Amino acid sequence: MTTEAPPLSEPLEIHFDYTRSLGPVLGRFMTGLAQRRIEGVTGSDGRVHVPPVEYDPVTAAPLSEFVEVDQEGTVLTWSWCAEPVAGQPIQRPFAWALIRLDGADTALLHAVDVEAPDAIHTGMRVRVRWTDEPVGHIRDIAYFVPADAPDDQPPPPTSPAPPAAERADGTSVDTMITPIKLGYDHTxxxxxxxxxxxxxxxxxxxxxxxxxxxxxxxxxxxxxxxxxxxxxxxxxPDTGIVTTFCIVNVPFLGQQITPPYVVAYILLDGADIAFLHLVRGCEADEVRMGMRVRAQWRPREEWETSMRNIAHFEPSGEADAPYESYAHHL
Amino acid sequence: MSYSETGSRGGATRPAVVGFAQSDCVRRTQGTTNGVEMLVPTLAEAFEQTGLSKSDIGFWCSGSSDYLAGRAFSFISAVDAIGAFPPINESHVEMDAAWALYEAWVKIRTGEVDTALVYGFGKSSAGTLRRVLSLQTDPYTVAPLWPDSISIAALQARLGLESGRWSEKDMAEVAARSLADARDNPQAQRSGEASVADLLDAPLTADPLRAHDIAPITDGASVVILAAADRARDIVSRPALITGIEHRVDSPVLGARDLTRSPSTEMAGASLDVGDVDVAELHAPFTHQELILRDALGLGDGVRISPSGGVLAGNPMFSAGLARIGEAARRVMAGDADRALAHATSGPALQQNLVAVMEAQS
Structure with a gap:
């Protein structure tokens, strides 16, 4: 009896920037943050929403009446984050809290820098600690601290600040950029x-x-x-035919081969499904449907558990396959 | 029964659940994030139960998430598991598959098809689940802070604890009952006997939550087969007729909601006849959320809550809600219940909720 090795797996890291246009309400909010001001929006019932909402939660009317609120507020509820994950505002154990800023009627979710769970409680007064260089992003509020915390209290470790988006008119913020990094065990x-x-x-x-x-x-x-x-x-076998192909003439970001080059569907002898690979070893305009090809392997010392071990396919010089023999694979 | 009235209006067709299968709930599968390895045997089991085959299915709908899989269009690869050539009538929701079931329910109601197969799958273990789930939140003012799903639920739990709506003991009782019930569920990930006192002795892991308050990280998949009422009886002897299904959503603004209640569940439940259910399978990934749901749906002491052990015994993301419908239907089909309620949730702190009521087809 043989036991099979577990499936191959590799860490996979995905990284992209969410670049979001903001519109009139969130744009004004983020512009305010860049100037170290917090603005809420007044709803149809007179309640002040912080963070602002674009449409009234009761009437669904678009909202546009802004009001500046205080940078100090009250903790409505909190939870303890003993093991922060990447990207969270504070990178050591901290509290999350829903904070109602003075002058607001709804609560803002943010991090509070306290040493231990016994240093925070519902009803506690907290105030904003700004980043050194606000850019018009929710992370301009670095975190909150107890209202009576000394100004010279050493800052906790934080996640890297988000990048600043370009501002069309130099002042108002209409775009925010949030880098997203996700790690997976890809199997x-x-x-x-x-x-x-x-x-x-x-x-x-x-x-x-x-x-x-x-x-x-x-x-x-x-x-x-x-x-x-x-x-x-x-x-x-490592021989087969080109079922169909295209000639790549357009340069693009990350391109590894200088155009023009040929990307083809290769149908191996005995296979019923074609896969994409490169055809080289002849001029691009000589590649044709039905052409017989053979794999060109990289030197053995470069082999890994990958289709990259085949550098490309090259014409084998045999007679072309008749169209009828592969028509059903197109 | 509201449905016979609805049914008489233009002869709209009434869908019933006729089959349910799920994979084991496990902490980590060796399989891929496209779910094929979990789905192939689960689909086979659902077909065996119903005697149906691929060609009998009029519509296919699935629920899964690219964020969980870490790749774009991951559900496309899952379609391999169902054998999608020649082409099939297929759809997908980037939500728990309970909402895929809703889409299939509509498809049968319109009369376009008379059978549908719904499946959901997720490999929660591929990434850091609580971190991935923070991307469900508002992308402007919340998600950039990466608030993890456990921390958000803990904010909700404290609001209820400090307002006196529930106690830590109430929460531990939910966990103890779930774990005890899960002993009879061979597919559960967690089960066992635990006294409330012992549970309360455990340390706080996400103050005010303890480990037992938090559903485990689970890989899994599930499959439900629906058939129009006039076909359902040919497939199983006691179909679970869906007499009502509704879903509602609450504001995405966490700080504007009363997190100790679930208005969307209340509204979904209020538009259905949820009285007299024998059993209710609730999708509550945190103990206190079951307390909120029981209250929102008005489920009294006479209602058996989540006899499968619920999602505290195994919470396969994007199929756990569908599995609640399947578990509730299974009890109706087996004759253990005459009327059953199933609930599914999606999003942080019970943001979106679906409620279905089923009864034995007479």
Whole structure:
């Protein structure tokens, strides 16, 4: 009996900036923050909303009557964050709180810098601690501190400040940028793991659906036609045909090959599904549908568990496959 | 029964649950984030239960999240699990699959199809769940602070504790009952015997919450099959007819809500006939949230709450709400209940809520 190695997995980090236009209400709020002022908006019932809302929660009317509120307020409820996660305002144990600023009727969620849970309570007075360089972002409020905290209290470790967005007219903030970074443990399926490990040994392993008998490479775990697990492994040769292709002439960010170059669907001999790869070793305008190709492997010492082990496909010089033989793969 | 009246208006079709299957609730699967490995056996089980096959299904709808998977259009890969060629009539919601069930319910009500299969899946363990979930909040004034889901729920819990709406003991009782009930649920992730006193002796992990107040991080998937009432009886002997289903949402502004109540659940429940239910499966990822929901739905002591153990025994993101509907329906189909209520939630601090009422089809 053999035990199979667990599926391959790798850390995957995703990073992008949410760049958001703000509109008249949130734009005014963020502009205020950049000037170290906090403005709320007055609702139809006279209640002052901080943070401001764009539409009245009762009547749904657009709101536009702004009022500046105090930078000190009262904790309505709090919770203890013993293990802060990345991006949170304070990077050591701290309290989250809903804080009703004086002059406001709704509460703002933010972090409060206190040493321990026994240093905060509902009803406690807290005040804003601003960042050194406000940019028009909710993080301009660095965090809150107890109202009686000394001004020279050393600051806690914080998350990096968000970047400043360009301001069209130099003063009002109409855009905010929030960097998003998410980390995952990205796992491939057991079938894909066997396929990738085989690639690491220079082999191409597909799988046959037990129902329709189609051979998939890469293997997919389940047949997309029948929805049943694909279990039978099939080793495929590194030769096949170009079913269809395109010539890339347009440069783009992150491009690794100088245009023009050919990206083609390669159908390996014995496979029923084509995959994308590069065709090189001839002029781009010589590539044609039905052309026979062979894999060009990278030097063995560069192999990893990846399709990158095949650098590209090259014409094999054999006669083209007749159109009828691959028409159903297009 | 409100439905026979509705049914007589233009002959709209009444959907019933005829099948339910779910994967084991586990802390971490070795599978991919596209859920195929969890879905293939779960789908097979639902088909076996109902005697239906892929070609019998008129409409497919799923619920999952790209943020959980860490990749765009992750649900597209999941479609491999259902065998989507030749093309099928398919849709997806970026929500708990309970809302996918709502879409399927509408599809059957309109008469466009008479069967539908709903599935949800999520690999919560792939990322840092409480951090990923902070991206559900307002993207201007809240999400940039990355408030984690546990901290937000803890703010809600304290409001109830300090206002006297509930006590730590009430919360521990919810946990103790859930864990005890989960002993009969072979698919539960957590179960066991724990006294309320012992639970209250445990340290606070997210003051005022203790570990037992917080649903576990769970990978899982579930499948529900719906059929129009006139077909349902051919599939199972006792279909769980959906006599009403509603969903409502509260403001995304956490500081403008009374977090000790759930107006959206109250409204969804008020538009249905929730009286006389024998059993209620509630989607309450935190102990105090069950207390809020019981109050919002007016569920008295005579109603059996979450006999599966509920999501405190296993909370597979994006399928746990659908599984509540499945668990409630299963009890009707098995003859253990005549009328059952199911609830699903989505978003921070019970922001959005769906309530369904089912009864044995006569």
């Amino acid at each position: 491939v399926s057991p079938e894909e793991s066997r396929y990738l490990r085989a690639l690491g040994e220079g082999k191409l392993i597909g799988q046959r659906c037990p129902k329709c008998e189609k051979v998939y490479l890469p293997p997919r775990g389940a047949c997309p036609t029948d929805g049943v697990p694909t279990t039978t492994e099939v080793e495929l």
